[in-house]
Amino acid sequence: MDLSxxxxxxxxxxxxxxWLLQQQLLELRARDVGVAVDGxxxxxxxxxxxxxxxxxxxxxxxMDGLEFMRRLSDLAHVPAVVVxxxxxxxxxxxxxxxxxxxxxxxLGTIEKxxxxxxxxxTFAAYRLGVARGFAQARWSPRTDDEVANAIRMGHVxxxxxxxVSVRESRIVGAEALARWILPSGEVREPDSFLPHVExxxxxxxxxxxxxxxxxxxxxxxRRQGVSAKVCLNMSLATLSARSVxxxxxxxxxxxxxxxxxxxxxxxxxAAATHLGPALESLARLRMSGxxxxxxxxxTGYASMEQLTRIPFSELKxxxxxxxxxxxxxxxxxxxxxxxxxxxxxxxxxxxxGVETAEDWGVVQELGCDMAQGWMFGHAMPLDDxxxxxxxx
Numbered sequence: 001m002d003l004s005x006x007x008x009x010x011x012x013x014x015x016x017x018x019w020l021l022q023q024q025l026l027e028l029r030a031r032d033v034g035v036a037v038d039g040x041x042x043x044x045x046x047x048x049x050x051x052x053x054x055x056x057x058x059x060x061x062x063m064d065g066l067e068f069m070r071r072l073s074d075l076a077h078v079p080a081v082v083v084x085x086x087x088x089x090x091x092x093x094x095x096x097x098x099x100x101x102x103x104x105x106x107l108g109t110i111e112k113x114x115x116x117x118x119x120x121x122t123f124a125a126y127r128l129g130v131a132r133g134f135a136q137a138r139w140s141p142r143t144d145d146e147v148a149n150a151i152r153m154g155h156v157x158x159x160x161x162x163x164v165s166v167r168e169s170r171i172v173g174a175e176a177l178a179r180w181i182l183p184s185g186e187v188r189e190p191d192s193f194l195p196h197v198e199x200x201x202x203x204x205x206x207x208x209x210x211x212x213x214x215x216x217x218x219x220x221x222r223r224q225g226v227s228a229k230v231c232l233n234m235s236l237a238t239l240s241a242r243s244v245x246x247x248x249x250x251x252x253x254x255x256x257x258x259x260x261x262x263x264x265x266x267x268x269x270a271a272a273t274h275l276g277p278a279l280e281s282l283a284r285l286r287m288s289g290x291x292x293x294x295x296x297x298x299t300g301y302a303s304m305e306q307l308t309r310i311p312f313s314e315l316k317x318x319x320x321x322x323x324x325x326x327x328x329x330x331x332x333x334x335x336x337x338x339x340x341x342x343x344x345x346x347x348x349x350x351x352x353g354v355e356t357a358e359d360w361g362v363v364q365e366l367g368c369d370m371a372q373g374w375m376f377g378h379a380m381p382l383d384d385x386x387x388x389x390x391x392x
Contacts, residue, residue, distance in 0.1 A: 003030040003123055007049075009079070010035045011042040011056040011068065017112070021055060021084070024116045028123070039063030043071055051079050053107065053123075058085040058095065066095065073102035080105040082122050086112040089328055097320070103191070140192055147196045151206050156180050156193075158213035160385040162377040163231065163350065164392075166368050171389040173263065175231040175372065176214035177379045178206065198235075207238045211248065215255040215262070217382045222257070226389040231263040231293065239266065240277040245284030259289035263314060267295050279309065286311040293350065297338055307345060315342040319353020319373070326358035339366045 008030055012018045018035055025033050034051065036042035038060040045051070054072070058065035065083065072078060081104050083095055092109035099106050108122040141147050150156050156178050163173035180188040197206050211232055218230035238244055252259055264285055286292055293314035294306060307315075317338045325332040335351075342349045351363045354373030363371050377388055 003028050004032075006030065006053060006123070007032040007051045008034070009042060009045055009051040009054045011037075011039065011054060011060070011065070012084070013037050013057065013060045017057070021114060024114060024119055027116055028120060039065065039068030039071065042068060046072070046075060046079070050077060053080045053082060055082040055084050058083065058087060066098070069095075069099045069104060070102060073104055078104055080107050082107050082119075083109040084112060084114050085109070090330065093328065093330065141196055144196070144200055147193065147200060148202060150180060150193075151197070151202060151209055154209070155182075156206060156209065157381070158210045158217060159379040159381055160214075160217065160230075161372060161379040162385065162388060162392075163228075163370050163372045164376050166351075166364055166371055169392075171226070171228050171376075171392045172370060173229045173231055174218075174385055174389075175233070175265070175379075176210055176217070177233075178210050179379065203235045204238050204241065207232075207234060208247075208251075211251055215252055215257055217385075218261055219255040219257055220382070221386045221389060222261075224386055224390065226386060228389055229261055229263055229291070231265050233265045233267075233295070235267075239281045241281070244281045245288060248285065248290070249288050259285075260291070263291035263293050265293045265295045265316065266310070266312075282310050286313075296352070304341075307341070312347055314348045314350055314370075315345075316350040316352055316372075317368070322351045322353050322359055322363065322373075323355065324359075325362045332362065335362065336366055339368060343367075 003025065008025060010018055010021045010025075010033060012021060012035070022033055022035070034045055034049065036045050039056075040063045042054065042056070043063075046054075056065045056068060060068075063071070065085070069081060072081070081099055083092060083099070083106065085092060085095075087095075089111065092111065096106045096109050110118050110122065141150075158176040159179045160174035161177055162171045163175060164170060165172045178190050178194070180193050182188065197203055214230050214232055218228075221228060234244075248262075248264075249259060252262055266282065282292060291313045292311060293316050294310070294312045295316045296318040297315050315338065317335060321331050321335040321338065323331070325335045339349050348369045350370040350372060351368045352372050354360055354363055354371045354375045356375065359373070360371070360375060380388070
């Protein structure tokens with residue numbers, strides 16, 4: 001593990017713990033390590049210097065780690081975070097969830113004492129993330145017209161993340177994900193522009209644009225011998241339109257596909273509100289032969305109730321239960337229970353967020369049907385996906 005290209009800020013009030021972390025980072029070939037004794041001094045450092053990663057304690061005088069991370073989320077450039085604390089796993093899991101809710105990329109939580117092995121594993125996740133492009137300064141559209149024009153002119157493109165069969169280790173599907181391609185060629189993730197799309201009421205237009213690209217892409221890879229299905233996310237605003245089923249069917253058939261080639265992914269929040277129009281649309285889609293997946297299972301409202309109301313064919317288990325399930329008993333327990341529920345209901349299971357060999361081992365052991373995550377590939381342009389699927 002070579003950390004020579006990564007800048008790291010250690011936030012720790014105990015002098016010995018600061019020294020120990022510095023020594024361990026030096027053993028991992030870190031060359032750019034800053035230190036701060038609490039949250040206040042750390043924020044001062046970050047206002048004057050760029051750091052890629054912050055390693056922070058929770059219990060500190062003045063500004064503790066919780067307030068520090070909340071304040072961290074307001075910075076123009078938000079570094080990735082490692083939480084290093086003597087607190088137990090349940091509290092560390094809660095802190096991780098809080099930080100991620102603030103939009104902070106959490107590489108890992110380390111229960112003290114930190115070791116070189118724990119740090120090496122954590123920074124391996126960072127290097128994977130850099131390769132996938134998560135470490136970038138915050139960006140947002142300058143005007144509302146810029147958002148509408150980007151959708152209309154096709155600058156928001158469908159990229160495809162592979163979904164693999166656990167039993168056969170081959171690509172069997174692709175989730176179509178929106179990416180904004182700037183004139184400079186830079187690629188922006190959905191969290192930088194989807195809030196603007198939703199605020200402007202443009203989600204149906206964006207969904208139509210991504211759907212057309214996704215179906216055209218699926219038709220193209222089918223012609224090249226790739227049998228993968230295409231998965232399309234649909235929002236509450238789109239599902240609440242009673243004509244959505246007919247419109248989607250017409251678009252699918254126009255690309256010489258059949259509904260069985262498509263899986264519509266529905267978030268739990270969409271499934272939990274405005275149920276009348278949404279249920280009508282979902283029932284029509286299922287009757288037409290589309291697959292339906294309940295996305296991010298376990299993180300939304302009344303998850304179990306939705307399974308009895310909507311004719312889902314797949315259950316996508318959220319990454320927060322898959323990640324670190326090999327070492328966190330609570331996560332493994334929820335993961336295992338979700339797989340068992342899906343099996344009893346006759347639903348296929350998809351494990352989201354599989355990033356490591358340890359994650360993959362648990363997915364195989366628990367008998368999931370499919371998996372997604374950086375271990376198998378990030379979202380990529382159509383040509384790259386077809387090449388990856390043909391190699392698999």
